[in-house]
Amino acid sequence: MPSATDAETSEAHVYLPDFCAAGTILIVLLVAELVSIVLTLAAHTPPGTFLTELAKMSLYVLWLALLSCAVLCKARTWVERSGKMRAFLLLFFLLEVLCLLLAEVAYQLTEYFGQSVIIDDTHVGFLFRNFAISSIVIALAMRYLYVSSEWRRSIVLEAQARISALQALIRPHFLFNSMNTIASLVRAAPEKAEQAVEDLSDLLRANLRNAHNRTTLEDEFEVAAIYQRIEKLRLGDRLDVHWDTGDLPPDALIPSLTIQPLLENAIYHGIEQLPDGGEVVIDGQRDGDRLRISISNPKVANRSRADGNRMALDNVRQRFELAYSANSEVRVSDNEKRYCVELLFPYEARE
Amino acid sequence: MKVLIVDDEQPARERLKFLVSENDSLTVIGEASNGEQALRLTSELQPDVVLLDIRMPGMNGIETARHMDRFDEPPAIIFTTAYDEYAIDAFDAHAIGYVLKPVRRERLEHALKQASRLARNSLQQLGESGELATQRSHVCARIGTELKLIPVADILYFQADQKYVRVRHGHGDNLIDDSLKFLEGEFSDSFVRIHRSVLVSIHHIEALEKDQDGQARVRLRGDSEEDRESLLVSRRHLADVRRRIKGR
Secondary structure: OHHHHHHHHHHHOOOOOOOOOHHHHHHHHHHHHHHHHHHHHHOOOOOOOHHHHHHHHHHHHHHHHHHHHHHHHHHHHHHHOOOHHHHHHHHHHHHHHHHHHHHHHHHHHHHHHOOOOOOOOOHHHHHHHHHHHHHHHHHHHHHHHHHHHHHHHHHHHHHHHHHHHHHOOOOHHHHHHHHHHHHHHHHHOHHHHHHHHHHHHHHHHHHHOOOOOEEEHHHHHHHHHHHHHHHHHHHHHHEEEEEEOOOOOOOEEEEOOOHHHHHHHHHHHHHHHOOOOEEEEEEEEEEOOEEEEEEEEEOOOOOOOOOOOOHHHHHHHHHHHHHHHHHOEEEEEEOOOEEEEEEEEEOOEOO | OEEEEEOOOHHHHHHHHHHHHOOOOOEEEEEEOOHHHHHHHHHHHOOOEEEEEOOOOOOOHHHHHHHHOOOOOOOEEEEEEOOOHHHHHHHHHHOOEEEEOOOOHHHHHHHHHHHOOOOOOHHHHHHHOHHHOOOOOEEEEEEOOEEEEEEHHHEEEEEEEOOEEEEEEOOEEEEEOOOHHHHHHHOOOOEEEEEOOEEEEHHHEEEEEEOOOOOEEEEEOOOOHHHOOEEEOOHHHHHHHHHHHHOO
């Protein structure tokens, strides 16, 4: 799946700032200086020696900060190639090693030069203090980077969802075909025409509703059923939809307009392409606090190329990701006979 | 004028039937719900005009029209469509008649008036180049006045035979009008030229082998003994055949 890897790589570049850029280095130095001040303030300095102590501390911390920047600058692209969690662990490890190395060098230097700077600690004790302090600072910095990257990502996702919600508005093909059906029914079966107009209005209204909201399964199924009724007028005996969703709690929340577009896809790419039609199966199961809904349709025989746009599916995927992040899954299985989309998401009841 | 209505949706056919029947100079002589049926009825009933839906299961409207256009006396064709941006641009470019669904009475009448002035061959061009270039799903053989549609998936090979091309398929063989060169271009992704006069379906090749005389031959796979033919591969095409078999 090229699209997924594209998304991952473009996303990967978001979560670490560019440590080669002057702006970032300046911020790192500023933070490092603030840390030096905190450390010096917290230490027991004899009266009158605060500034000298601060200078020594700054020398050490800024040195460390600059080296870290240099390492991060080089390591960034390499680290970002691995997953987010691993990248952070890798960085933590890298910086920790750097810090301990530097501490060791500093210790050896003071041993060598003696007088001017005296480390008032044992060798191990000094290294341990360095390790502890740097761990905390690095962990805090990483937490900050992680949160801000998540925040940026959710903004991007939301914007995408907003755009594709607009795109997901009823397929023009469907709209005009329905109008044609209604035009035909007006004379032949006025009551059916009347109902079709009402159904179409309800469907359009549901489409115009804010696509960000979540709705109950009951309402979402109702929208899909209305859609099914309109298509049934047009396709007649060719369309059969088998609903097996009694197992699902009707008050469960689901991102709105997710079932109907998938049913539309199943009909547009499956049923409509088959001279004798076929059966769409909508199946739902509850497993504790997990819900599973699958929508499957028969496929057109010996047609190798998939002649569909994946817009509806991408849209559903995005909306699920936005609503549940990693806690949901949209699976597609595609064998010779049937095409199936499966939605797995947590059960959250409407209050 | 005799009109044939082709649409896979019953309400759509009803509406067209009603609109056409309002005009005294027009008679609906039949309706079809798919491309194959439409071709059969056209050959049988000789309509003057065919109202043809584009999006149909199986053989779509564009392909159906291409087959119709090869008849001795092809009917005028007016496409009907709910929404096909690309198709409509192409129709305009090639001066091909169409009406949009829901169909307006005046628009239909206008299209019917224009229908007789339809430029010949534009349908062929439409199918062969540009936005609507599609491979046919069937080739069409004429046996006297009978019409036979052969699914491309069933075809073992095409063989040039003087004026005609013989199509060897799972249920025997037939003659068609298309030239081998044309077929080679259209089905280039699933057929390979093995000889000056033979074009073979790659998926039906079982093996490439040498006979006692050292000549390369392809052995075809088939359900029956007589389908498992062996065909001569000319030296000129050998490398290409080998490459295509490997790449399938």
